[in-house]
Amino acid sequence: MESSLELTTSLPGTSLPPLRSRIFKIIVIGDSGVGKTCLTYRFCAGKFPDKTEATIGVDFREKVIEIDGEKIKVQLWDTAGQERFRKSMVQHYYRNVHAVVFVYDVTNAASFRSLPAWIEECRQHSLGQEVPRILVGNKCDLRDAVQVSTDTAQKFADSHSMPLFETSAKNPNDNDHVEAIFMTVAHKLKSQKPLVLSQPPPGMEGTMPMRKSEEEEERNAWACSC
Amino acid sequence: MYLKKSKSVGASSPLNGIGKQDWDARRKRKVGEITQALSVTPVDVAALRRMAISEGGLLTDEIRCRVWPKLLNVNTDNLPEKPAEDIRENHKDYHQVLLDVRRSLRRFPPGMPDEQREGLQEELIDIILYVLDRNPQLHYYQGYHDIVVTFLLVLGERLATVLVEKLSTHHLRDFMDPTMDNTKHILNYLMPIIERVNPEVHDFMQQAEVGTIFALSWLITWFGHVLSDFRHVVRLYDFFLACHPLMPIYFAAVIVLHREEEVLDCECDMASVHHLLSQIPQDLPYETLISRAGDLFVQFPPSELAREAAQQHSQQTAASTFKDFELASAQQRPDSVLRRRRKDQAMAAQAQAQSQSQAMVAVRPRAKRLVRLAVMGLTVALGAAALAVVNTALEWAPKLDLQLFP
Numbered sequence: 081m082e083s084s085l086e087l088t089t090s091l092p093g094t095s096l097p098p099l100r101s102r103i104f105k106i107i108v109i110g111d112s113g114v115g116k117t118c119l120t121y122r123f124c125a126g127k128f129p130d131k132t133e134a135t136i137g138v139d140f141r142e143k144v145i146e147i148d149g150e151k152i153k154v155q156l157w158d159t160a161g162q163e164r165f166r167k168s169m170v171q172h173y174y175r176n177v178h179a180v181v182f183v184y185d186v187t188n189a190a191s192f193r194s195l196p197a198w199i200e201e202c203r204q205h206s207l208g209q210e211v212p213r214i215l216v217g218n219k220c221d222l223r224d225a226v227q228v229s230t231d232t233a234q235k236f237a238d239s240h241s242m243p244l245f246e247t248s249a250k251n252p253n254d255n256d257h258v259e260a261i262f263m264t265v266a267h268k269l270k271s272q273k274p275l276v277l278s279q280p281p282p283g284m285e286g287t288m289p290m291r292k293s294e295e296e297e298e299r300n301a302w303a304c305s306c
Numbered sequence: 307m308y309l310k311k312s313k314s315v316g317a318s319s320p321l322n323g324i325g326k327q328d329w330d331a332r333r334k335r336k337v338g339e340i341t342q343a344l345s346v347t348p349v350d351v352a353a354l355r356r357m358a359i360s361e362g363g364l365l366t367d368e369i370r371c372r373v374w375p376k377l378l379n380v381n382t383d384n385l386p387e388k389p390a391e392d393i394r395e396n397h398k399d400y401h402q403v404l405l406d407v408r409r410s411l412r413r414f415p416p417g418m419p420d421e422q423r424e425g426l427q428e429e430l431i432d433i434i435l436y437v438l439d440r441n442p443q444l445h446y447y448q449g450y451h452d453i454v455v456t457f458l459l460v461l462g463e464r465l466a467t468v469l470v471e472k473l474s475t476h477h478l479r480d481f482m483d484p485t486m487d488n489t490k491h492i493l494n495y496l497m498p499i500i501e502r503v504n505p506e507v508h509d510f511m512q513q514a515e516v517g518t519i520f521a522l523s524w525l526i527t528w529f530g531h532v533l534s535d536f537r538h539v540v541r542l543y544d545f546f547l548a549c550h551p552l553m554p555i556y557f558a559a560v561i562v563l564h565r566e567e568e569v570l571d572c573e574c575d576m577a578s579v580h581h582l583l584s585q586i587p588q589d590l591p592y593e594t595l596i597s598r599a600g601d602l603f604v605q606f607p608p609s610e611l612a613r614e615a616a617q618q619h620s621q622q623t624a625a626s627t628f629k630d631f632e633l634a635s636a637q638q639r640p641d642s643v644l645r646r647r648r649k650d651q652a653m654a655a656q657a658q659a660q661s662q663s664q665a666m667v668a669v670r671p672r673a674k675r676l677v678r679l680a681v682m683g684l685t686v687a688l689g690a691a692a693l694a695v696v697n698t699a700l701e702w703a704p705k706l707d708l709q710l711f712p
Contacts, residue, residue, distance in 0.1 A: 132409060133410055136449045137519040160448060168490045
């Protein structure tokens, strides 16, 4: 199964030539309390949220970015961490996902140990290997409380061919900027080229490969950590 | 008079300052009626339910402290002692509860001193763990704390503890199963309600494949998670406590329907529609919506929603609606009620397969709507009575008939 990036057309019902802007749909998963909401908020709103609460079900945030002159909508689907929400509730949101962001809390070893279960969840939702995945260790501003070393995390990331980013949604100055992390994903997605119209007219179902990707070329660069 | 009042709410809610004097007078009268209902022996629970549903709800937290226990049929004479400390460390959900309560800052009144808030948060943890510990069949879910905090802030710790326990084993029971399958099942009633009232909105949402998760937090927190004004939250709790356990899903449908224009103007894709709907407006006309939700409950009772194939009896009124209440009161598990009803209905539907049933009218004639509204007052109160399990339907009905339209 090929991953598909979507094109949306402009407002339905207008006769103007469609304003196509691509949509990258990214799902953010990980244990409860690791900071998924803060990360997505930080990226979309540009600041650390005042107060975040437990996410119930799925929250949605969006940001329009520009890469090489192309405007792209990045949609972040921020999911509840508690396990009971996953089984019957969240699967709807795995559909047509273009990338996955796994989040753990560097000050919480249990959240790191849960990662295999999250990877397994993705597998169960039939996300193909070609769907980019990244690993984010959050809260690394809390230096004194770190329980998961960069080494350990890096090994894990390598073994799953994911890049690792350590950051702090709260204070990202010394680390990977949250913005840069999501931009990296967006660049990666942009370089993957099989495209599909998001709402093909009747009878035009199916993918329309527009350009063969340089995916092989890039895979090496992708697999190493930044 | 009841009808007239309901009708006027849509145009100008007295709560918004128009006709303030009039509202003050009615408010005073309502306080009097509530006091009267509380003072008789046995307490007039049916009247209290009507007060909780009707315009303005129970008005003050002071009144809520006295009436909510009656609505839940809770005896407040022997309140439990404060739970022992060791519940905390030993409970499997302790960490999740702690995590959720510690970050639930927004549920507390702005301006409350940190120290006081922190004390309440500790009490909140205690209540939740106390109830979970005593009822091992109940499972904590994120959002449960949003409900409990409302009871804590209105009632204080000891009273909140007993009421929350009762609520958890009844209204919230389905949400607290080991899995959320039953919760999902209840959410599945959202779209059929919307379809009956506005097929266009329904079709649009189906086409967008928006799903129903946008309403999940509404349902399982009784809107406590999404409404920032505490007064609105408690007003809704008055309503829900007085009604059938499935009323929150009707209220969710009413909110979507209230925003029909926005929905139809939205881009027809999952993300846009989910985003729009999950951002709940904070200035909803609550009294109007409450009245509409009750109206829809009567027009499309759960049993009818379950019966998708054929609506053989268009005359769904108090009697058959009452069946739902009766079942619900017997089991207090809305989901199992729905399932059982659906099974019954499926069989009935098969038998009547040939009877033509294009009858589902999207827009009912005005006059009929008003009649329905009148019935609503009756049936909602009836259902409430059934929940209280005090008397049989026949004994309640005549009494209500007299009292409903003062």
